[in-house]
Amino acid sequence: MERLTQQLQFIMEVDKLKGVLRQTQLLGVDRRENSAEHSWHVVLAAVILAEYANQTVDVLQVVKMLLIHDVVEIDAGDTFMYLETADAEQTQREQQAADRLFALLPQAQAVEFRALWDEFEARKTPEARYAKALDRLMPMLHNYHTQGFAWRKHQVPAERVYQRNVYMADGSNQLWDYAKNMINLAIERGYLQA
């Protein structure tokens, strides 16, 4: 029972991700999204859209990566991708969070999940590139379908949306084509400033 108790301690600890708010505005509910429900949504999207990955991906590997990609925010907080650049201090906070959180698991699983998080951050494998593309696509979809809610609130110009999302193409050219089209439509409709 000791091993199971340790695993459940990790599972209960990451419950806190439900309290971390993102800038994304939800579609059918009038509030901001939290990182736990975002994680569910991006995993589901990754499974449904796997056919668009540039290279064939191990979908379970992608799923595992996306399930835990944001848990470091429990200690380090969410960084709004358009406002802040990842400074050295934030990177250090996230590393420390990863050290603390994954170490709650039994050793082999701690190593596995830490490696998955590192893989996601490094964006070098087909799985990580595809997972990162999905993690960028989701807030774009939410912004577009809320008439640019977070973009307008923070006065994010179209050029910046383009620049911060262009690496989606490393994971999926087809999803990036779709996203570029969304950016253009968003400009046309006044959701984004050209």
Next chain:
Amino acid sequence: MERLTQQLQFIMEVDKLKGVLRQTQLLGVDRRENSAEHSWHVVLAAVILAEYANQTVDVLQVVKMLLIHDVVEIDAGDTFMYLETADAEQTQREQQAADRLFALLPQAQAVEFRALWDEFEARKTPEARYAKALDRLMPMLHNYHTQGFAWRKHQVPAERVYQRNVYMADGSNQLWDYAKNMINLAIERGYLQA
């Protein structure tokens, strides 16, 4: 692009799951859980605890099942497992919701996800039994770690908790052993009425 647009319509439609509230009280945040963040949490737990399934399971199959197991609540609402018994009307509402929601996807995926949802509900495969066990374990953990919040609020007696969760053993004897121990401790500590 038409196929992708159709897939994204489904993905955006199920955003509404974030607005469906369960009876479960969260641990680190003073509010009830919604079904989208529950879905993330149960998928993560299922991946971490896969070694406890009675039979070897296809983990990706379990993941897919749990990702969509609650989406019918978007139309049919959440049923508190201790208060209501699944009546014919509720079952019909859920079937209709499944008909509507999965049909938003391109045909082959619509068929795949509808079959996954039916498989989960039928509890006949090792994957469905294990997935159902996890879906029962999660609210028990939350109840236990909030000093029986939802149990006390709805005056659920221990016997009923036992009866409604005993089929966890079909998916995982070890997790059910752990859960029985939790029920006993909950009675001892006054979180549950014997």
